[in-house]
Amino acid sequence: MGGSAPVLRLDGLGWSVRGVPIVQDVSFEVAEGEFVAFIGPNGAGKTSLFNLVSGIHPATQGALYLDGADITALPVPARARRGLGRTFQTSSLWPGLTVAEHVRLAAQAAAGPGASYRIWRRAGGYRQQVEQTLERTGLADRADDPAGSLSHGGKRKLELAVLLVGDPRLILLDEPMAGVSAEEVPALVELIRSVHQEQGRTVLMVEHHMDVLLGLADRLAVMHHGTLLALDTPDAVMADATVQGAYLGEAL
């Protein structure tokens, strides 16, 4: 995958809870600008793996490298500041804050801890950055509405806006289409495509809809019982006999 050093490298990464392995011995590399989609049945460990990468759960085995630096022991905020951004499987926003305030808070966070905690400066800064991001994600006309009033698709867009304003280099999307109505899906897919293809950001995404993935993903990763079963081009994965047997046959 290109000649450059990998953006992300997992080396035997695992997570056990009270001796029960949830994620086991996962190793792979992701190159700059690559789009890797994660599939697998419910409970296969996809979200847990994302939680390990973003730092929500501490890895109990193996190591994790971002741009060659060992980030295995770093907490969530430190990983986020190094350019790692993620969305969550369930919509996770602040319903009482307005759409613009969400993006402003994210812009504050992206500007670094110093900027976030400079007291008594009006929060009105970052205006241009906030407006651009809202424009890009198609939320400009909802800027002053509380996030709680948005549709599912609107909330997903807002999550992406919150993620994108910080311009993370590595983006983890956990089922970004979940709960989104059919007519809202194309706009979201287009937004994700532009982030990946036009801005060249590296994207890891958990998604169940194969039709969405096949146009986007450079590689497909198949998770099963907490292990990485296969990681290859979509065509190769679909043709793989192990995958057919263990996942596609079983879950579909």
Next chain:
Amino acid sequence: MSTVVLLACTGLGLGALYFLVASGLSLIFGLMDVLNFAHGALLSVGAYAAWWAATDGGTGFWLAVVFGTVVGTAASVLLELALIRPLYVRPRDQILATVGVGLALPALLMGVWGSDARPFPQPAALSGTVGLLGATVPVNRFVLMAAALAVLVALRLFLARTRYGLIVRAGVEDRAMVTALGIDVRRAFTLVFAIGGAAASLGGALAGLYFGSVNPSQGTGLLIFAFVVVVMGGMGSVTGAAVASVGVGLVQQFANYYTAAGLGDLSVVVLLAVLLLVKPRGLTGRLA
């Protein structure tokens, strides 16, 4: 009519006092899920510091109020850093620790200055009365109302207009998400504790003016009603706390006067029960 006006002003003055205690309590619980049972003790620290400055220290009233507020704020920051902060991962121990401080500090004050109420020096300018719609109302009621109003406006501006305020509001709704964004939300905790302690100790200093004296159990007595206000207003909502404070103060005064003395407290509890039955999440619909 004059009785109604006097009762209303006294109720609003008392409500102002409740708000000064409850606003910080509400923000502290809303942001960090800490039930701060030591909040009443912070009020007492402010009250005694102000009283000490005004008597032994020999300062004027306003300087004594400032001194009491500064000492109370310092005490709350110390409390957060030394006792609350190490216990965020052990919430039950944290509650016990604040209960302990809430008992120990008044006991300490009692040990040093005795359990009797100490008269609080009333400045000449504030000890008089004003005529309002035929009623004769003590000036200190209006001082409390003005102080509470100033704190309410300042808090609202802080929450709406500053970066810290945005972090606090988001943190009240979902703290984990703020952390996921890369903001170390704990840095806001100390500030919110300081703000809460400042408001409570200002309330303590002004309570000396309102009651005419300070005593070690004043803070704990006010804390109970402050908790009622916090639950009624919705955890983490400053505006909800303000509305609930006014309601509680007025109901208490009017019930005490028109029924039997002591029924005021009971009617506050009834008010709380009715509100929670009708609106289980408090006035603002926040999680209670």
